[in-house]
Amino acid sequence: MIDKLEFLIALSRERHFGRAAEVCGVTQPTLSAGLKQLEGELGVLLVARGSRFQGFTAEGERVLDWARRIVGDARAMRQEVDALKRGLNGHLTISAIPTALSMVAALTTPYRARHPNVTFTILSRTSAEVLQELEDLAIDAGISYLDNEPLGRVATVELYRESYRLLTAADGEFGKRERITWAEAGRVPLCLLTPDMQNRRIIDQLLRGAGAEVAPTLVSNSLQVLLSHVRTGRWSSVMPSILVETLGVGERVRSIPIAEPEVHHLVGLVVPRREPQTPLVAALVAEARRFAARGIAPA
Missing domain, CATH: 3.40.190.290 (D-Maltodextrin-Binding Protein; domain 2)
Known part of the structure; x- marks a missing residue:
């Protein structure tokens, strides 16, 4: 079922059957068939279909919430088991607001010194995009404002006060x-x-x-x-x-x-509110706390 839930999350993110299939590395008929199978297993219609994607039904929205939790937990489990076998390794994707991009290296550089088998993708995004990508499991973490606009279901670590x-x-x-x-x-x-x-x-x-x-x-x-x-x-x-x-x-x-x-406005790390966190994200949270404890950012 996990692969079908991944299809649902990708469709939510892309809002297009073809692009969702491409992201998942399958053909569009395979994605559509997987979604129909998921609907059959649950006994409800999840996707409002037409000549193009029209949105999710009310039941689809609720299943999407569960899909994000289940897929997130499944990814965390696989990553933790892999870390037990091989040590911390893998890839972290971090989206940051443009004004914080210049300080990302203060996190990634010591992180990689401790965990040399981890690689990174850093993306420039608006604060709204950071939160949406976290919700859609498209990124592992974000750096954004913490105290100006609603954040939703995330855990945070304050990094510095912006003046x-x-x-x-x-x-x-x-x-x-x-x-x-x-x-x-x-x-x-x-x-x-x-x-x-x-x-x-x-x-x-x-x-x-x-x-x-x-x-x-x-x-x-x-x-x-x-x-x-x-x-x-x-x-x-x-x-x-x-x-x-x-x-x-x-x-x-x-x-x-x-x-x-x-x-002053607070800028910090935002990650999915999940326990336990994936090993990669947990290590990033620890790095963010070390950065904040040093208090080296200008006020």
């Missing part, structure tokens, strides 16, 4: 200042992340709370694009301190703390 800086030209209006307010930050033409990013929603809320208009002159879903514009000295932006500390901004740009109010 914010204005990046602006050294010879610009605020180039000589040591601190500025959010109201003042709103007076500078800004380039910001796109509105689907939680960091952008946080910044918009803070600017509006200070009475400033949110009217960026450039938006992008890529921090690399924003940083490349900022480094010209002709553009300004608001970015987390940890990103500035890690990547730097160049000689033509000042990084100025934003106060009044001085705001």
